[in-house]
Amino acid sequence: MQIIGKAEILKHVDVRAVLGDIENGFKAFAAGKAQVAPVTHLGFDAANGECHIKCAHVADDSVFTVKLATGFYDNPAKGLPSSNGFMAVISAVNGTPLAILQDEGVLTDLRTALAGVIATRLGARSSAKTIGIIGNGIQGHLQAKLICELLGYKSVVIWGRNAEKVAALVKTLGSELPAVEVAQAPTAEALCEQADVIVTTTPSREPLIQADWVRPGTHIVAVGADSPGKQEIDAQLFAKASQVFVDSPSQCVEHGETANAIKAGLVAEADLTPLGEALANGAAPRSDEDITIADLTGVAVQDAAIAKSVWNSVERNSARP
């Protein structure tokens, strides 16, 4: 067993390959060919902290993954990052622990953004041109960058609560993506008027997007609501949507945007389309006027896919003479 640090891990990430691996993970999960254990949660109230453990194994994979992620929200005041943790890669053939990927959260950030890419490709109408990003953090940055790089979008508009941070992100993306037009939206409503795909990436606990702001033809990818109590979009939007994709039906019904809509009777569990099922069989046809939603809460098959990809690359390279 070895510990592999963040810098070394990043050398072994091939985002295009991981994109395919995560798609396959979602397909296996929807087809009942992946084991995804219930998420383990520990709370540390005195330190304003928590720990989640997620485990998955995709059938026939030679390794499985256990991810430990901590969030201690008073850390920044101590000069430490809020997030920490690792992914352990273990042989599914003989149970031997192979590696600790001490990724400092970067693999989770990447696999989350790549699910956004997958959900965008799956659900956006073919004439979609402009990506709208709600949020000015790491996830907003990554989603914008990877969606443009991997899917060829040429126009991005960003809104976040902190206008200064949004301006900085617009500048960064402008230099990272010289062929893409990147702009700041003055309000979330203004963003909705311009965006064909809206990706929400905040930890908000109240809707940032009202249903009547969203134009026909828009595809919403909701990424932020990964635990109970979080909400980024008006639940009424579900009543307007022709199709709702969910990365995990059980998680999305329990928390996520879908949970709010189900509670309000605006969508039924039977109407949800598992993301992996749509990836395997193709999404139902959509018109250019349809509003569609993808609710992403994060599934351990994504961790398993990215950790396996990194580990396979480490092994290939160490085997070279």
Next chain:
Amino acid sequence: MQIIGKAEILKHVDVRAVLGDIENGFKAFAAGKAQVAPVTHLGFDAANGECHIKCAHVADDSVFTVKLATGFYDNPAKGLPSSNGFMAVISAVNGTPLAILQDEGVLTDLRTALAGVIATRLGARSSAKTIGIIGNGIQGHLQAKLICELLGYKSVVIWGRNAEKVAALVKTLGSELPAVEVAQAPTAEALCEQADVIVTTTPSREPLIQADWVRPGTHIVAVGADSPGKQEIDAQLFAKASQVFVDSPSQCVEHGETANAIKAGLVAEADLTPLGEALANGAAPRSDEDITIADLTGVAVQDAAIAKSVWNSVERNSARP
């Protein structure tokens, strides 16, 4: 974060200190002052393997523990041990992963045996002299050794299905414990005639001890039944017992020896005494004629206690000039 291997770990184990730590862990658990997450289980049928993940944090401890344990039962044919895994020690103050204790199962063996010591001290009658061990594996060896070393017993009798292995264990223990009389019992029934405390340490799936073999005054410590389907003692023994101690009421009711007895209507859940409660308040008085049972299924507070003890020792020693 660092990986600490088995040899180094063993230098940092002080069994007397860990015994107290595990007792405190049981007390905290019974008092609702420990977080113990539900056990996560993954199965790998094609490889005849499985993985369990156990997590615990005892209130006010500065670290918490996540234990990953694999069992791949075709490994010995490939020249590999069946069991593998590690304990991760993580800061409960800021979420930083501190160490991976790659113990190869030795800490689990030890914490299991130390719970046997605790249950023996708690439940055995004061006039008890002879320890009977059922099973000739690592756990049988450790229980005999630690019960004698830590509690001062001077007489051990052992029975197991493999008479040759029992004979070898008798020889080993004889040289390890020169002041103790160690003997081999020809049958389990003969063992019951001699032993005042019986510790069962096998992975049996059918009773090895019949209720009518057990003499009045005997204290039974059942260690082997750590998952559904396992059973070492006749469920009828519960009907004869004046007191039943359980390390975890929820686990013992779900699997363990107690589960079989509850299913058969021989004991009620309300009659079980949590081990930690009895440790905190003292066990109810017992006569020299009473039969008592301690059902131990293994609780993550034991892992947390031993991992914390090792980590504290590592830190103390690395801090020395």
